[in-house]
Amino acid sequence: MKSKFAKAISVCAIVAMTGLSTVGAATVYNNVSATLRPDIMVKYNNEAIELKDSNDELITPIIINGSTYLPIRAIANLTGLNIDWDNESQTILIEDMTEEKDEIGVRGVVKNLVKGKDGVTFLIEGKLDEDTMLDKAYVTVNMQTTVMRNGVEITRNFAYGEIKEGDIVEAVFTGPIAKSYPAQAMAKKINILSEETNSPVINAKVKAPDVVGKIIEIEEGGKRVLVDSKDTTVNGLIWITINEETNFFENISEDIAIGYRNVSREFKVGNHVEIIIDGAIMESYPMQAAADAVAVNEKR
Known part of the structure; x- marks a missing residue:
């Protein structure tokens, strides 16, 4: 797989230890001839950019033996990588940058x-x-x-x-x-x-669910569930159709149910659900309807 460097930069732009060779345990350093090339343009995602060093000075590409070089730190910063130097082992360290995520209180x-x-x-x-x-x-x-x-x-x-x-x-x-x-x-x-005025709420104090009961059968990978509904507007078996527009909630207590982005849509037989119906109910057996909102309690 190509690295971010090869994809993003329009020149061969990684620093190398050119002219370095080892004989046994000893390292031999050789001088090389280099040419500064301020006329070489660097593009990132097809847009011309100016690379600068830690002193805010412009970086000029260097030609060594026909290859173009740029400081590795400038490229790492540009492509979102962490760069560090281990002086003891004389090693350049390159790592993917890990974004710190705030913990929700x-x-x-x-x-x-x-x-x-x-x-x-x-x-x-x-x-x-x-x-x-x-x-x-x-x-x-x-x-x-x-x-x-x-x-x-x-x-x-x-x-x-x-x-x-x-x-x-x-x-x-x-x-x-x-x-x-x-x-x-x-x-x-x-x-x-x-917000209170726009969010569908599924508790009895605001809008009572039409279907309350346990899932007893699941079809089409969870897009249809058969619920045994009791003691509500709908009593008896009813097939509920779930689609991308259905709002999902997780019950917190008897009178609070709030929307969660991570509520599982992978229903399991035995899940307790409370459902607000969208539109009419087909009087078949079992009955059939589409869900406007579903509150799931996986522990009941």
Whole structure:
């Protein structure tokens, strides 16, 4: 497989230990003749670029024995690689750059919102998930907090009043976390995943599900599930069709269900589901309908 270097740079551009040879355990260094070539253009993704060193000086390509060379650090920085030097072993170290990912402190529904002069504090109540630290926490958002909406930064145009009780928010903490319960922390970053007025909610206080029961059969790789529904609008067996437009949720408690990007769509026989129907129900046996929203509880 070609490296990032070969794909990205339009010249042969990796530094080499030219003129170096070894005899036994001793290293012999030979001088070579090199030519500076400021007329050589470097392109990255077909766009001309200027490479600079640590002193912000322009780097000029070098020709040695017919091959073109550029400093390896400049190329590594350009292509997103880490470069280091091990002086003891006289070794150049090149590694893929690993992007540090913020750990999500808490994700859930906004409650008990209190607005202050310099920010806003509210309770985020959710559940402890694989990618979160806590199930609930009081979070303070202020001028230093980066604000996202569905992954897009909106900090510059954001006002504290835009956060409302019922919103679904995930928060990344900064600084110490108060060891109370719920915990208390400052938010380094928040991501508003959806808003109360736009997010489909599947709890009985807002909109009761039409189908409640266990999955007893699965077809078409999970695109159709047979549910034994009881004590709701629909009683009896019903085939539910799932498509890409279906909203998925995971039940937190009896009266809270929030949308999760990582809710499994791989149904299993025995899963407890609560479903809001989209459109009419076909009066066949079993009945048939399409799902607008599905809340899954894999542990029930």
